[in-house]
Amino acid sequence: MGALGFILDAAEGERSWRLAEYVKRGGYAALKKIVSENIPPENIVAELKKSSLRGRGGAGFPTGLKWSFMPRQFPGAKYVVCNSDEGEPGTFKDRDILRWNPHMVIEGMIIAGYAMGCARGYNYIHGEIWDIYKRFEEALEEARAAKLLGDNILGSAFSFELQAHHGYGAYICGEETALLESIEGKKGQPRFKPPFPASFGLYGKPTTINNTETFASVPWIINQGGEKFLELGKPNNGGTKLFSVSGHVNRPGNFEVPMGTPFPELLALAGGMRGGRKLKGVIPGGSSAPVLPEEIIMECTLDYDSIAKAGSMLGSGAVIVMDETTCMVKALERLSYFYFEESCGQCTPCREGTGWLYRVVHRIEHGQGRPEDLDLLNSVTENIMGRTICALGDAAAMPVRGFLKHYKAEFEYHIQNKKCLVPEDVQRAGSGFFKVA
Amino acid sequence: MLSQESQKQIDREVAKYPAEQKQSAVMAALAIVQMERGWLSNEIIEAVANHLGMAPMAVYEVASFYNMYDLAPVGKYKITVCTNLPCALSGGVHAADYLKQKLGIGFNETTADGRFTLKEGECMGACGDAPVMLVNNVRMCSFMQPEQIDRLLGECQ
Numbered sequence: 001m002g003a004l005g006f007i008l009d010a011a012e013g014e015r016s017w018r019l020a021e022y023v024k025r026g027g028y029a030a031l032k033k034i035v036s037e038n039i040p041p042e043n044i045v046a047e048l049k050k051s052s053l054r055g056r057g058g059a060g061f062p063t064g065l066k067w068s069f070m071p072r073q074f075p076g077a078k079y080v081v082c083n084s085d086e087g088e089p090g091t092f093k094d095r096d097i098l099r100w101n102p103h104m105v106i107e108g109m110i111i112a113g114y115a116m117g118c119a120r121g122y123n124y125i126h127g128e129i130w131d132i133y134k135r136f137e138e139a140l141e142e143a144r145a146a147k148l149l150g151d152n153i154l155g156s157a158f159s160f161e162l163q164a165h166h167g168y169g170a171y172i173c174g175e176e177t178a179l180l181e182s183i184e185g186k187k188g189q190p191r192f193k194p195p196f197p198a199s200f201g202l203y204g205k206p207t208t209i210n211n212t213e214t215f216a217s218v219p220w221i222i223n224q225g226g227e228k229f230l231e232l233g234k235p236n237n238g239g240t241k242l243f244s245v246s247g248h249v250n251r252p253g254n255f256e257v258p259m260g261t262p263f264p265e266l267l268a269l270a271g272g273m274r275g276g277r278k279l280k281g282v283i284p285g286g287s288s289a290p291v292l293p294e295e296i297i298m299e300c301t302l303d304y305d306s307i308a309k310a311g312s313m314l315g316s317g318a319v320i321v322m323d324e325t326t327c328m329v330k331a332l333e334r335l336s337y338f339y340f341e342e343s344c345g346q347c348t349p350c351r352e353g354t355g356w357l358y359r360v361v362h363r364i365e366h367g368q369g370r371p372e373d374l375d376l377l378n379s380v381t382e383n384i385m386g387r388t389i390c391a392l393g394d395a396a397a398m399p400v401r402g403f404l405k406h407y408k409a410e411f412e413y414h415i416q417n418k419k420c421l422v423p424e425d426v427q428r429a430g431s432g433f434f435k436v437a
Numbered sequence: 438m439l440s441q442e443s444q445k446q447i448d449r450e451v452a453k454y455p456a457e458q459k460q461s462a463v464m465a466a467l468a469i470v471q472m473e474r475g476w477l478s479n480e481i482i483e484a485v486a487n488h489l490g491m492a493p494m495a496v497y498e499v500a501s502f503y504n505m506y507d508l509a510p511v512g513k514y515k516i517t518v519c520t521n522l523p524c525a526l527s528g529g530v531h532a533a534d535y536l537k538q539k540l541g542i543g544f545n546e547t548t549a550d551g552r553f554t555l556k557e558g559e560c561m562g563a564c565g566d567a568p569v570m571l572v573n574n575v576r577m578c579s580f581m582q583p584e585q586i587d588r589l590l591g592e593c594q
Contacts, residue, residue, distance in 0.1 A: 186498070338522075
């Protein structure tokens with residue numbers, strides 16, 4: 001955690017997630033201020049715009065702008081939905097936010113409901129983190145008992161009800177329209193856009209969906225002001241951000257640092273390279289982001305703009321670190337299998353293309369690659385990208401392109417020599433699983 | 438076919454959604470029933486459909502789409518190991534190999550005594566805790582080195 005971290009500040013001991021502890025840390029002050037002073041909803045949206053808070057789920061869309069899309073005068077139900085269906089390989093920040101600070105998310109969602117005139121909200125929580133789902137339900141009960149949720153919140157005219165909905169193992173439900181389908185009790189298959197959820201969302205009603213970390217940032221912005229939040233980061237990239245660091249580091253975990261922090265500082269926070277080994281490459285924004293080799297990533301700062309300029313994306317802030325013991329072909333094989341397995345099957349280019357990508361990378365890894373395979377991989381990615389309803393197709397294609405761009409020689413070595421450039425025992429030692437081996 | 442207790446729990450889920458949207462509770466309902474019975478047979482899927490006023494096929498679609506539902510019997514303890522890249526870098530695949538060797542089964546197989554089923558899982562959103570495994574969909578086990586795996590297997594009686 002950085003010195004400026006406010007989302008994970010609470011991560012001190014098991015009880016810290018409770019309502020009483022959250023209130024002690026200044027929790028629900030923003031909500032109280034809003035309802036007691038009758039702050040006009042448009043002022044809240046204006047404050048968010050000032051903060052330059054950008055969606056923390058991966059797309060980085062400006063939150064204030066998103067909220068302003070909701071039709072204010074729409075008669076009837078409107079919904080606020082939180083996307084805690086965190087399953088992008090490398091990302092595990094929402095789990096820690098909900099584990100240590102569920103009320104911060106709840107408060108952010110209530111404020112969202114107030115600002116957009118919604119009376120109901122759902123938090124969709126990844127099915128695999130069952131204990132976190134149960135904890136969130138308990139936190140909701142606490143909030144209801146304290147009149148922070150339900151009818152006439154804190155004695156005001158504003159009412160808002162919030163519920164938790166769990167997933168059950170489908171990566172695609174992290175896509176916002178698939179997530180809505182899933183809440184409606186169907187297969188999680190993405191919808192065509194437009195119409196966007198702000199006009200046709202949950203049950204066909206106007207809906208705004210934000211990531212867990214985005215909602216968790218809202219109370220701080222209301223308390224301290226949008227400008228201060230912006231100052232925490234850098235222009236156009238407001239605030240602090242949680243980075244999930246995994247892979248070959250000494251201390252994997254979540255680190256909350258200001259936007260624009262140089263990458264080597266984050267690597268140092270994560271304890272540096274495991275065993276003092278040499279850094280080979282980093283996937284900076286979740287498995288869909290193109291990999292960047294050491295010499296490029298070490299020069300990057302951690303914000304949407306810097307990483308984009310380097311040819312990748314900040315995405316969800318999931319930093320996967322790979323050292324010199326990593327076989328890049330095997331690494332890509334793992335990722336390609338994932339997208340093949342998780343494609344929902346709706347669009348032909350993705351359904352067939354992800355299988356194709358996996359099978360070709362698999363045969364290269366297993367010594368059966370053909371010289372023309374690298375061109376074939378590129379051509380398959382071209383035929384997936386931009387031709388599918390949702391971004392999963394692109395997400396499957398981008399890592400392939402990134403790996404081929406920066407580590408082509410390793411793929412060629414595999415094809416020519418029918419084996420890894422990195423010896424098997426070196427790879428085995430790299431994982432740290434076999435301590436004595 | 439649904440037990441009283443299951444029905445009670447399902448109805449609590451139904452209450453989370455607008456009155457005309459009972460179908461929204463189907464994922465929770467299937468999870469509740471699976472926890473009670475171990476897996477989802479066609480008969481129980483039909484019972485859930487009847488309870489929620491859905492077509493059985495619509496419930497089956499959901500049960501077959503999400504990969505934590507089991508449409509065939511599994512062992513008393515289903516262990517799902519994440520082998521995705523971030524976990525693999527910290528021993529996820531090696532942990533799975535270790536389990537396969539200890540239990541004498543491969544992925545999607547069950548031990549002869551019906552105690553363990555092994556599954557390969559995709560990202561569980563806990564990559565910092567690798568190697569990670571999930572027991573019976575509800576218990577997440579972190580930092581699973583050989584000693585921790587041995588202990589876990591010992592606890593699962």
